[in-house]
Amino acid sequence: MxxxxxxxxxxxxxxxxxxxxxxxxxxxxxxxxxxxxxxxxxxxxxxxxxxxxxxxxxxxxxxxxxxxxxxxxxxxxxxxxxxxxxxxxxxxxxxxxxxxxxxxxxxxxxxxxxxxGPGLPPSPPREEIRRPRRGLHSRRSDKRAVSHHYDVGNDFYEIVLGPSMVYSCAYWPGPDATLETAQHDKLDLVCRKLDLREGQRLLDVGCGWGSMAVHAAREYGVRVVGITLSQEQAAYARKRVADEGLTDRIEIRVQDYRDVTDGPYDAISSIGMAEHVGAEKYLEYAEALYGLLAPGGRLLNHQIARRPLLDETSYDLDGFIDAYVFPDGELAPVGTTVTQLERAGFEVRDVESIREHYALTLRQWVANLERQWERAARLAGPGRARVWRLYMAACALGFERNHLGVNQVLAVRTPESGTSGMPLRARTWN
Incomplete structure (x- = not known):
């Protein structure tokens, strides 16, 4: 039997x-x-x-x-x-x-x-990235890690993300809204928090497929420099910018944030990028962005957070995420992020948690993937598609159970005069 x-x-x-x-x-x-x-x-x-x-x-x-x-x-x-x-x-x-x-x-x-049964240990699937831990968060290792995650194929990401091509937490007016509406509202929320105005310069760090750059230039009349380490993202974003007729307002570069030298900018958006920076490099990241802002300029840092540990020295990278999804990615508690931004010179003016919004976003991405599973598996390979389904579904549960958070931190390079330019009543953008 x-x-x-x-x-x-x-x-x-x-x-x-x-x-x-x-x-x-x-x-x-x-x-x-x-x-x-x-x-x-x-x-x-x-x-x-x-x-x-x-x-x-x-x-x-x-x-x-x-x-x-x-x-x-x-x-x-x-x-x-x-x-x-x-x-x-x-x-x-x-x-x-x-x-x-x-x-x-x-x-x-x-x-x-x-x-x-007998046998040697099975070989890891080919989707697992294997690399030495030396040189963590160097320019070379960061470019390799970003390529592993984002250069899966733009057609695959179109299936998962939908027409908006926004790979970060949406901002939902209600659970019955569409993903496109929620992503539009998130991009617009960022623009309003940054108080973007026509003619200003915006640096979009980790610009992805160009969604934030296009929205800011088209709706607010700003000039945008978007930077990414992914060749595939940059090619897609440049075509999108051309199709929108915005090549005179938007420049897309394949560039590390540490190599940007053409400041000052009036505002900086960093949406879903800081998770790749790493704890050891985070102050350097914050100082670099601070140095690129004009006095009175604003930074909107949109970042996933983990819960703090009683002993922070015991924090280890998640084995599955590190091997298959975000190599070298590190999460920090929101308090640590705020502290590092302040150490760099920023005045942190607002922190908004949108944790529940990410659970809704991830469930929609999973549903998109499942609806076109066969095509997604052909485009990225069955193993890669299985990685994304598991990763996104598990993360959705993590946000729902309050194991993970996501926060928008608004910070200002306040000039010596102390005039921040912020409204007397916070969150006038709501």
Whole structure:
């Protein structure tokens, strides 16, 4: 009788010391677990070997990206249930050494070895980036990391992001609004916070596919320099600018923010870019932007935040995100971001949390991807499409559960006179 699912369920529960909240369907057709629960489809024995050789999140991710594991039923529900399980070291978990010292857990590992079959550790999927950790956040390593994430293909991103081609949190007037409306409202919110006026110069750091640059130039009459490290983004943005008839107002450059020398600018927008800067380089980033602003100029820094830790020295990069999505990306608590901006000389005037807005945005991106799954998989490859589906759905849950935040920080290069140019009543842009 086929029984791989029952054996796998029992061994995992023995190892984890907790009931498995999802149903298991195994390669031999057997099933076990709570009826009606989301189902984890273990397609082959290689999936078990991946978990044994790399226990925890990264092993699960490798099995998922390679197609050795799948989820049937409620995708978000399954991720939510699985996120509560702890195998390897972590908050509330046990180290691998502690597991091996536990006779019951050690027996479960041996049972999984027998179930997974003999063999060397499976090779990581080709979508996993492998590079030395030396030279972190150098110009070269940042360009390579940005290329890994953004040079997946503009056609693929058109599927995920929709016509707006905005790859950051939208600003929703309500949950029933369209993604296009919400992204338009976000771009306009940024422009109003920056108090953009005709003839001013705007630097858009991490300009992506040119959405902010086009909106600011078309709607507010400013002259824009947009910078990105992605060749594909720059090519797309330049064509978009030409199609809009805005080549006299917008310049798109492939350029590192550290190499911009043609200030001063009246305003700077940095939307979803600072996550790539890194903790060690963040003050340098803030000082560079401060130096590029004219006195009285404003910076709008739109950035994802993590929750602070009791011991900040214990912060580690997320294994899946670092290996498959944002290599070298680092998140900081919003308080750290504000402190670094102030250390650079900025006067921080407003911090707005829009956490719930990102959950809505990510769910819409996932829905876009799922609606055109076959085309997306052809364009980017099945593994890459699976990476994006898992990453965006998991992040949506992270924002919904308040594990992640996103904030717009408005800061001013206040002149020595102390005249900031800010209105007496804050948030007149709402």
């Amino acid at each position: 086929a029984d791989a699912a029952l054996r796998l369920k029992g061994l995992l529960e023995q190892l984890l010391g907790a009931p498995l909240p999802v149903r298991i369907r195994a390669w031999d057709g057997s099933q076990a677990g709570p009826p009606g629960a989301p189902t984890l489809f273990v397609r082959n024995r290689r999936a078990v070997r991946r978990l044994l050789w790399k226990p925890g999140e990264l092993g699960l991710a490798r099995a998922w990206v390679a197609g050795d594991l799948d989820i049937e039923g409620d995708f978000y529900g399954a991720l939510d249930l699985l996120s509560g399980l702890v195998w390897e070291s972590g908050e509330g978990g046990r180290t691998n050494l502690q597991i091996l010292r536990d006779p019951q857990a050690r027996a479960a590992v041996l049972g999984l070895v027998r179930l997974g």
